[in-house]
Amino acid sequence: MSLLEIKNLHASINGKEILKGVDLTINKGEVHAIMGPNGNGKSTLASIIAGRDTFDVTQGEIIYEGKNLFDLSVEQRAAEGIFLGFQYPVEIPGVSIANFMKTAINEQRKYKGLDPMPSMEFMKLMEKQKKIVDLDTKLASRSVNEGFSGGEKKKNEIFQMAMLHPTLSILDETDSGLDIDALRVVASGVNALRSPEVSTILITHYQRLLDYIVPDFVHVLFEGKIVRTGPRELALELEEKGYEWLR
């Protein structure tokens, strides 16, 4: 059984159709890259999977581990193992990363009928996962993303992903705005979390990221549809030729 199956997905915002029939199947352990020009629906697709309600889904369905995703709330999807790495992580003044993560982990555990994670175990997990992305120890006691640099915000996304160990991670332009060192750190964090049990969707503009995180498939989302799917070499071809030739 596939992990995620998107069938003929149509979605619009304020009456304007953004997704015009997306089909995509993702199996466990796979890494899929979705590329394409700005404004062609990549982030919309990521948001709809995570459950943002600013879009109207007009047709189609998404099946995740055999469940209709549209029957689940945002937080239920997270507890079922879906993680969205935000393109623009949100600042939350006054809420510390530690408090944020502890609440998230314990509410996910509650959903699964588990007791809260003991504090010691939580602290140890924090220490361990901070190292994956080289997150400054001091940052963890600060408010979520408040005053973080672009690079720190993206590292924090991968840190949260490591803390929550999702089954399906969708990283929405995690590479944008990163210098080459930060890109390496973020990519090695993602690679460290790869396993036959988890799948990843990378949304990106640049094939540069794919030098560090090698995908199994590359898709091109163009004008609301996936117009081409290929091996990782497709990314190189896109880099060379642009998108217009796909029209």
Added chain:
Amino acid sequence: MDNFKKAIRPKEEDFADFSCHLTQLKTFRIHQYNGFFFERNDNDVLLDKNIIICSIKSAMKNHKSIYNSAKNLQPLSSDDDGLFIYIPRNTILDTPLQILNVIKTFEPLKIEAKTLIIVGENSHLKLIYCDDTVNDNLSKTESKISVVLEKDSSLEYYKMENINNLSSIFTDSNFVLDTNCELKTFWLSINGGDIKNKLSVALDGQYARADLNGLYMVDRDQVVDNQVSVSHNQPNCHSNQLYKGILDDSAKAQFKGHIYVSQNAPYTEAIQNNRNILLTDKAVVNTQPFLEIYNDDVKCAHGATIGQLDQSAMFYMRSRGISERSAKMLLMFAFCTEILSKASIEELVDTLQDIIKRRLHGELSSCENCVLLCSTPCGTSDVDFI
């Protein structure tokens, strides 16, 4: 005009069952019952430091020259049976003083509480003033407090208002700061049918600093009104006002912030902020900044916001598995506790955070009688966060 009788001096034993909700906090306690001061000479530390705590009547008689030094502030007449506190010069009191005005009525009563505090030169004081109703009967409290800070002194002042939904409280507070004085206030209106706070601060000496913080949390038909006024009368003074509120149901709040800068007060810095979260369409906030500046050499800023919880933050939190209810709680809690960031009494901050948390969970008002005194939560919450 109404059925409220003027309160008379109650019997002390009527209040024997009262216990303060800040029990874990070590303070020197001073008791007012229905606004009347009850003397207890049980504190050697205070006596050793020559701190005077007595009734205003007795201060007029026995400490005439000290009492008269604050003459231009006295809103009091000789038959007033209020509270007088004098901290002599060069006194540092590590343990906070706590004034507990306990209100217990058996018929609708009008209560008057009067307090005069003088903090001597180069002395440093922390003071917690609580108004608590301990039963659910009607009362109307008028509380007047005047505080004189002599030069180089400081005061950290916490005001907690927690009265039942049928009762009202009106506090009129006046602070006068001399040269190089520092005042920090934390005004917490946690529950009450009708709360009105008038706070006036006069910066009468150079380099005086006032940092005025307020939080109001109201729901149902509660009404809260804060009128804050700062007068910059001398050069080089700083003031900062930060008032925040959360309103639920059909609650109403008003904030009027006044900054006055005299022509004698160049190099003034004055900031004012009022921020509100409305949780329903029926809650109402009226916020009015009022700046009166007679000087060109000043830095002034003011701002007011009225809004809902940040929806992008809500989505971000929910996308991590945090329920909508908990996400709201976390955001509201963070919003509220910002005003405590400059408070220095750590144990008190912990307690206040706990009170704020319980208030947000609805535990403190889930039954009409329940005010903060109720030490066993009436409601149970299924949400737990640090």
